[in-house]
Amino acid sequence: MRQLEVRFDSVSFAFGDRVVLDGFSAVLHPGQVGALVGPSGSGKSTLLNAVSGFVAPSAGAVSLRRVDDGTVTGPSPELVAWVPQGANCLGARSALDNVMLGPLGDGQPLPAARRTAHDALDRVGLADRASSLARTLSGGELQRVSLARALASSKPIILADEPTSSLDAASTEVVAALLHSLSVDATVVVATHDPLLIAAASYAVDIRRRSRAA
Numbered sequence: 001m002r003q004l005e006v007r008f009d010s011v012s013f014a015f016g017d018r019v020v021l022d023g024f025s026a027v028l029h030p031g032q033v034g035a036l037v038g039p040s041g042s043g044k045s046t047l048l049n050a051v052s053g054f055v056a057p058s059a060g061a062v063s064l065r066r067v068d069d070g071t072v073t074g075p076s077p078e079l080v081a082w083v084p085q086g087a088n089c090l091g092a093r094s095a096l097d098n099v100m101l102g103p104l105g106d107g108q109p110l111p112a113a114r115r116t117a118h119d120a121l122d123r124v125g126l127a128d129r130a131s132s133l134a135r136t137l138s139g140g141e142l143q144r145v146s147l148a149r150a151l152a153s154s155k156p157i158i159l160a161d162e163p164t165s166s167l168d169a170a171s172t173e174v175v176a177a178l179l180h181s182l183s184v185d186a187t188v189v190v191a192t193h194d195p196l197l198i199a200a201a202s203y204a205v206d207i208r209r210r211s212r213a214a
């Protein structure tokens, strides 16, 4: 698996007459869980979107550097798996179906996608709930389904936006441990306010409120 280092070099983002993250620089490391930390509206989700290539900086650059050979590329949704806020599962489909969306989206044929999804559910401790409808799972279990989907999609970058916002301390610990296990093969980045998740991260990047009128 290619390991990618994510670099923000003096990035700024202009939204109308507002500039967010004015000249922000940081490096996010493969093999670790990085936490983007900052107050509401400081730009955490904007940075995740920029890593996916969904939003481009108005100044500065976002780049991905392969650790093995130093090749540098730009952001791309092809390289990223998302763990969205609130898990975002299809309630009327099984846990397995929800996880299969990851490998199917990557172009795996159905039988292979099913095997990959089973393995991922096993890894997050939900093998016995594979056929349960997502709407019957708890918030913590749904978040684990969402993590399994990211795991099953085998992307080198995993982005999680507030993955523990609705979870209790015990479920947060489970999610933090799973994020660390995912980081063995990926660059894992979480945007979070959660002190427990920040404490469990390998490192934290503090995004102070640095916006100005354009």
Ligand SMILES: Nc1ncnc2c1ncn2[C@@H]1O[C@H](COP(=O)(O)OP(=O)(O)OP(=O)(O)O)[C@@H](O)[C@H]1O
Binding pocket: 015, 016, 020, 038, 039, 040, 041, 042, 043, 044, 045, 046, 047, 191
């Ligand atoms: N597409 C957009 N159009 C206009 N403004 C935007 C857009 N995306 C982000 N912003 C603005 O940029 C700022 C940063 O937003 P962002 O969602 O990145 O913050 P955040 O740190 O993730 O906040 P929260 O913790 O509340 O989720 C906000 O003021 C937001 O309104």
